[in-house]
Amino acid sequence: MICTGCSCLCNDVVVNGTRIMNACIKGYRHIAGAKENRSEAKIENRTVSIDEAIEKAIEILKNSRNPIIFGLDTTTLEAQSLAIRLAEKLECYIDDNSSFCLGEIVEAIIKKDVPSTTLDDVRNKAYVVIYWGANPYTSLPRHMSKFTYYPRGEKRPRGYEEDRYLVVVDVRKSETAMLAKKNAKFLKVEKDDELVDSFLLAVDGKAGKFGSEVGVILKEMKKSDFNVLFAGLGLKYGISNMDRFFEMIKKINEKVAPLYLLPAGFHANMRGFNETLFEKTGFVNKYSFREKRSEKEFEFMELLKKECVDAALIVGTDPLKSLPFEIAKKFMKIKKIVIDPKTSLTSKVADVVIPSAISGVECGGKMVRSDGVRFKLEPLEEKEINDVLIFKKILEGV
Ligand code: SF4
Structure with a gap:
């Protein structure tokens, strides 16, 4: 299989039952620990069905004046494309970790x-x-x-x-x-x-x-x-x-x-997000579909700092873990929807949590290595609920 533990996307990892060969310790933990610390569908900390969580996410996005979609560096090209379509439909901001990374x-x-x-x-x-x-x-x-x-x-x-x-x-x-x-x-x-x-x-x-x-x-x-x-x-x-x-x-x-x-960036598909957004808009990150341009002030952190957004759809990342305290306080005031296979600090305080599949381990798709080479993932299983399905449902709903 192709390990999605980091942007090396090692394509020589072999999984045989419980044996994982060729992976480094980080990759081993990514694959062997896939079932640990899983997130559950929640609305305001109450356990719900996945459909209910998706419905609530749609409601929040429809009622938001200025939402942002943020993250997406660990998901597939297919999910990233749908997220960009959603941002276009909502005429909102979209950004990923690369705006403060590479x-x-x-x-x-x-x-x-x-x-x-x-x-x-x-x-x-x-x-x-x-x-x-x-x-x-x-x-x-x-x-x-x-x-x-x-x-x-x-x-x-x-x-x-x-x-x-x-x-x-x-x-x-x-x-x-x-x-x-x-x-x-x-x-x-x-x-x-x-x-x-x-x-x-x-x-x-x-x-x-x-x-x-x-x-x-x-x-x-x-x-x-x-x-x-x-x-x-x-x-x-x-x-x-x-x-x-x-x-x-x-x-x-x-x-x-x-x-x-x-x-030498480390998120598995950060370059994929940059390339996908670039193909659509001519910019790699911090983009506003309303203003049709990319600016420093459209970075996730800047938008939070200036209180320009009222809702955030966070995908496969944990911003609360690294936000400066004053900005984290502002983040706490807005509506938060998290799509993530794992529980994180951000998912613990989110208004809505939608559990997903781990790209490359539990669902297929394509990713771009840090050098621009594209890979078709070879997952160990195919879970029905994955980022692509979730984005399709949200897109239909909004
Ligand atoms: S974590 Fe990175 S370096 Fe380690 S096996 Fe996975 S892709 Fe390769």
Whole structure:
């Protein structure tokens, strides 16, 4: 089966009875723990039938002046398409976790503003592999062994022993940074902008703050016609000017050696949401179907902060767990509908909870890996109630 535990979408996981092979511990828990902590259909904490919960959700959405649909990164492309249709019908906001994660990076890649590649090509060809603000050891556990540093590839038959050069950029010595020992470099930065500046200066033959380290990395890049940089959440929050970062990628490509950019985000189908919304609207996230545009002020957090929404349909995510306290208080004031296979902090305070199936384990469909490659899921079973069915019913009802 294809594991949907993170955006690696590992397609070599084998399940034989209670035995789960090839999955990492995160994937194992995702699959073996599928039946734990399940949500139940509820209206104001009262157990109801699924149809009653869906009816109540329809009523809330119909009576709302400014609803938002938020989440969707762990569901299938088919469910995401229906959610976008629902947002269009309601003329409401739609957003996902990528607006405060790696949406900007994915948008630049989709628009072909920066060169990108596939994880399969990384495995086969990549020499310098840079993780910048990413800690795949915990967030994407098989990323390094399946695609980047450790595996042997067509043009990299000796793997990390001789055919790869790993660079880890982070504010602390993360677990991934601790692996940067053989043919590798760990660069501790306090201000990511300074490292971007150093690269930009170095390609023009000048020295910046990280002049000697950057010089070594660029020299390694020149040895190959295929290098890759994985951007993580730390990079997104560490860099104040993303355009300058993109300029750095372009300049390295022009003047040094080919360098491809890929997101190291962790939600299984976040890129799928970005691509699906982009196909429909030309934008990857934080979109208003009423205003027909995407703006920073349409981000889920911004809308809550400014009290611009009166109802939220939350799909497969748990925003209450990470919202700042003042914004969480505002979130508590609006109507909340949660569609989720699992109980979460958000589902515990929701007005309506609609239980669903775990995409990839209990229902099929398609997902997009973080590099843009599409996969057809191979679930262990097909549950009748899944996100697609729930969205179809809500769409009919509104
Ligand atoms: S790396 Fe991700 S997709 Fe692969 S087995 Fe682990 S959790 Fe599943």
